[in-house]
Amino acid sequence: xxxxxVYESDDIRCVTGNTLRPGGFLLTNRAVLLCxxxxxxxxxxxxxxxxxxxxxxKSELQIDACGIDPSQKLIDRGIKLKNLPxxxxxxxxxxxxxxxxxxxxxxxxxxxxxxxxxxxxxxxRVLKPGGFVIISDVFAKEPDYIDELKxxxxxxxxxxxxxxxxxxxxxxxxxxxxxxxxxWTSLLKQLMxxxxxxxDSMDKFWNVTTCENCSDFKTKLSLCKPGYFFMIAKKGx
Numbered sequence: 001x002x003x004x005x006v007y008e009s010d011d012i013r014c015v016t017g018n019t020l021r022p023g024g025f026l027l028t029n030r031a032v033l034l035c036x037x038x039x040x041x042x043x044x045x046x047x048x049x050x051x052x053x054x055x056x057x058k059s060e061l062q063i064d065a066c067g068i069d070p071s072q073k074l075i076d077r078g079i080k081l082k083n084l085p086x087x088x089x090x091x092x093x094x095x096x097x098x099x100x101x102x103x104x105x106x107x108x109x110x111x112x113x114x115x116x117x118x119x120x121x122x123x124x125r126v127l128k129p130g131g132f133v134i135i136s137d138v139f140a141k142e143p144d145y146i147d148e149l150k151x152x153x154x155x156x157x158x159x160x161x162x163x164x165x166x167x168x169x170x171x172x173x174x175x176x177x178x179x180x181x182x183x184w185t186s187l188l189k190q191l192m193x194x195x196x197x198x199x200d201s202m203d204k205f206w207n208v209t210t211c212e213n214c215s216d217f218k219t220k221l222s223l224c225k226p227g228y229f230f231m232i233a234k235k236g237x
Contacts, residue, residue, distance in 0.1 A: 021108035021136070022187035025056050027230050028107065031134040032061060034180060034232060039063055041102035044126065046094065046119065047109025051078035051086040058084075068094065091119030096126050103127075105134045110167075111160035120174045127235045133176065134232055138188065139164045141225035149224055152217040159217070161224050176233035188228040 037043065039062050045053045048067025055078075057065035068089030069075055078084045089095045091106070091113055104123045110116040123133050140146050140161040152159050171178060 022191040022228055023136075023184065025053070026187070027136045027184065028053055028056060028105070028134075030230070031103075031105070031132075031232065032057075032063075035103060035132045035134070037061075037063060037103055042100065043103045043105065044068070044094075044096065044101045045105045045107070046091045046123065047106060047112065048086050049074045049078070051075075051082070051084035053105055053107060054078075054084050054086055055082055091116070091122060093118075094122045094126050098125055099128045100126050101128065101131060103132045103134065107134070107136045108138070108157055110135060111137050111157040111162055113160070116162075116167075117170050117174075120170055120176075124174050124176065124235055129235060129237045131235045132232055133235070134230075136184070136228070136230045137162055139167070139227050139229055141227050142223060145220055145223040149217070149220045152220065158221055158226060161221075161226055164229065171231075171233050175236050177236065178231060178233045180230075180232040182230045183227060184230050185227040188226065 031037070037057075041063065043057055043063055043065040045051075045057075045065060045067035048054055048069045049071070051067050054065045054067040057063040066085040066087075068087055068091075070088065070090050072088055075086050075088055078086050087095065091109065092115060104127055106119070106123065110119060113119050120133075127133065138157055138161050140149075140163060143161075143163040143165070146161055146163055149159055149161060168178060
């Protein structure tokens with residue numbers, strides 16, 4: 001059985017583009033507008049992949065942005081294509097000093113981390129007082145089945161569906177105030193439609209990108225009723 005990382009697969013980029021997430025830059029741009037992110041602010045993208053968000057912020061909006069990602073494969077692609085300011089690093093140990101950034105993005109990345117609680121603490125550390133963290137990710141509308149899903153062999157963010165209740169408690173306990181929370185499950189549903197259009201069925205997509213038989217994973221995923229959210233939280237002054 002293969003243990004591929006879906007986010008490193010060329011097949012997923014055929015559907016999502018280089019953003020590797022539902023909705024592309026729609027929620028990224030929404031965050032820029034709601035947080036009034038300006039050219040003189042410094043932005044970090046945690047889990048930047050090939051640097052799609054970094055490139056968007058820099059080239060389209062002239063915002064000073066950089067990124068970190070644990071995948072050297074994706075970093076090398078981003079540097080080769082556009083020489084982007086992205087380096088290898090993990091959210092649990094962000095390789096930057098305290099109070100450096102005005103805004104930190106974590107777009108569909110917390111669900112991929114072994115211990116997202118440490119990442120939230122690290123984001124708080126590198127943010128300036130009054131800075132924003134932007135989170136968009138998958139969550140379980142029925143979180144009782146999350147633990148069963150995590151035991152799956154499939155390497156995808158859907159295996160790490162977040163428990164919204166626990167996430168909110170964690171965010172606030174680390175010194176953030178949630179100022180905006182929206183349900184964008186429609187973007188996740190649209191991505192599934194796009195995948196089916198491209199591959200004829202979700203079964204074929206999972207077979208191509210992960211392993212030959214994902215029936216157990218799909219059953220557990222269905223029980224969790226996956227959704228997609230967008231959150232803005234502010235660090236205390």
